[in-house]
Amino acid sequence: MELIDNKYKIQGIPVEQLREQFGTPLYVYDAEHIRGQIRKFREGFSTVDLHIKYACKALTNINILKLMLREGLGLDTVSLPELRMGLHVGFKPQEIVFTPNAVDFSEIEEAVALGAKINIENLSNLERFGQKYGGSVPVCIRLNPHIAAQANSEKVDWWHKQSKFGISIDQVGDVKALEEKYNLHIDGIHIHSSSVIMSPEIFINGAKAVFDIALQFQNLDFIDFGGGIKVDVGDGNPVIDVVELGKQLDVVFSDFCQKYGRRLQLWFEPGRYLVGNAGTLLTTCVLRKRNGGSEFVGLNSGFNHLIRPMFYNAYHEIVNASNPTGSTETYTVVGNICEIDNFAVDRELHQVREGDLIAIRSAGAYGYSMASTYNSRYRPAEVLVINGEAKLIRQRDTYEDLLRNQVEIELD
Ligand code: LLP
16 A cells, blocks of 8 residues: 555555445455565575465465465465365465464374375374374474574563474474384474564574574475564564575575585465555544543454454554545544454544544454454455456455354254
């Protein structure tokens, strides 16, 4: 979304026009932005055998998946339905990675049967995998190399608490023992470094630690660095420069490949990087209110549509698309859910009136995919702007949708 001639536009289409055509609340995605991010990623990693697996948990609309397929990407999935959606739009099973965490082994069996690439992140399922498949099905190992330890911030601390993921590097010996016991074919090493890694240096140091471990495995085809690459959301926090990261990682990766004796593939699983800034949640200000010294802007949306501000305290830039250059005031921007439901507190916006079109930016990743029907409100519609045209890619929920799976019984 860009401000051109005093109007916010997506590929030349004024967002006001989108509101007229599709109503609000509305998620709008810009296919051109997604394509641009893919180009940038490839530009960064130009000398290695790069494979991008879109982490579709970020935004699962099948048209977005189709776009990724068309752009030559693979897919990273965390559940069987995600895997099935990938197959549905035409991804080859071997282009889809299945990276669940705490799942029953039967899910992994089903993913094997569907032909996906399997990524295992705990010793229990690795043992079961060995018992069932031996070396007949290759498997990737998700490790937790604790690389964030090299940065020192509160966020990193938070990241450490998330270490339910992956097999700790302290347990590589156990992985080796299972490899030997079951003659496992370990063809990949995976780490997901999470968004807290913001400088190429930290990333590169972590990567080197991973390469050292990788040297202990003889049959690798790829190293997978997961996702977690941030995008600039306008909050002033630094983001990693992917082109710079690519240039630096290319060098150390090539060195590693030489040591390893073979040119391996380099995988990434970006979600947010590809779709985060491609998405905007268009809403309407339905209420202006002064209460307790605050000026409230009430939107026809809420954390049921975009939970990130309430759930993670995430910053999302908000603009008044109906008054993009007027004088500014400080507002608390709230939703209509029956509890504290802030999109932003003490945020400066161009003066807001009831009826104004309010756009919440950077909403492409983990926006719709984490939306719910809490308060029995409908989830928004979704529109993809592609080749200069706005196309509806998901209808707004209806009353029937809310009732669909409910089973009405006789109570006496
Ligand atoms: N690969 C793995 C193994 C992951 O766990 C994730 C995200 C990704 C790739 C993609 O990460 P990305 O590039 O999108 O950062 N709901 C949160 C984000 C949770 C991410 C979970 N894993 C949010 O709204 O910020």
